[in-house]
Amino acid sequence: MAERSPLADVDLSDTGDRVTLAEVPFLTQLDVRTSPSSSFPEPGTFRTDELDGEATFIWLGPDEWLVVGPPGAQKRLTERLESGRLESVSDTSVVDVSAQRTTLELRGPGALELLALGCSLDLHPRVFGPGRCAQTTLAHTPVILLQRKHCVTTGEPVFWVLVRASFASHLASWLLDASGDLTAGH
């Protein structure tokens, strides 16, 4: 059976001209439980690791990280984790949770304002800059929120929202609806 993403049937284009919304489907997601070490990101931060190519290590808790990679990299990343940075640590586990969540990417001058309509965290770049992450709620939906980077051409933040598959269409509907409430211009 062909793989089908949680938002395959949702039209994400109708967000006005200040926000772009897109699904980043089928990312590899591995839940890693291990003892804290300096090779893993600090609380509230994530890091894309040069060694592991596209693997992004997201802090989830004091002994828990989510390792996110490109689609289909489950086996390769698990092997690299187990033979590399987890080799010397005894109490560890790596669990494939790729099917649990899909990812939404938000960019554009209204992206921050749109998120702020449904999220109580201070998302201003001086607090929630590139490399910051949080588990919180967005429109009452549990999410993992990442401030990926500032867009090279516009300097505006690019966000990733990781949301459980069963909540994805609700959250997408809310984002589409709330994008109509964005104030025009700056």
Added chain:
Amino acid sequence: MMLIPCPWCGPRDESEFHYGGQAGVAYPADPGALSDEQWAHYLFFRDNPKGPFRERWSHSAGCRRWFTLTRDTVTNEVTA
């Protein structure tokens, strides 16, 4: 809305948390030796102070960790 300081994530809305009741209620060393009344006391009886109270919270919508804090039951001020 209360702001509850998670030791890992910092201050977050109370809606991200679940309440776990009084802190420091130890599991009986020898449960089989307890009378029904003593067992009921362990299960159901808790302090109910007017003022500072040590209690358990779980940051269930965030890092999912349990922690203990002291909250004033009159003012909701978190002091430790």
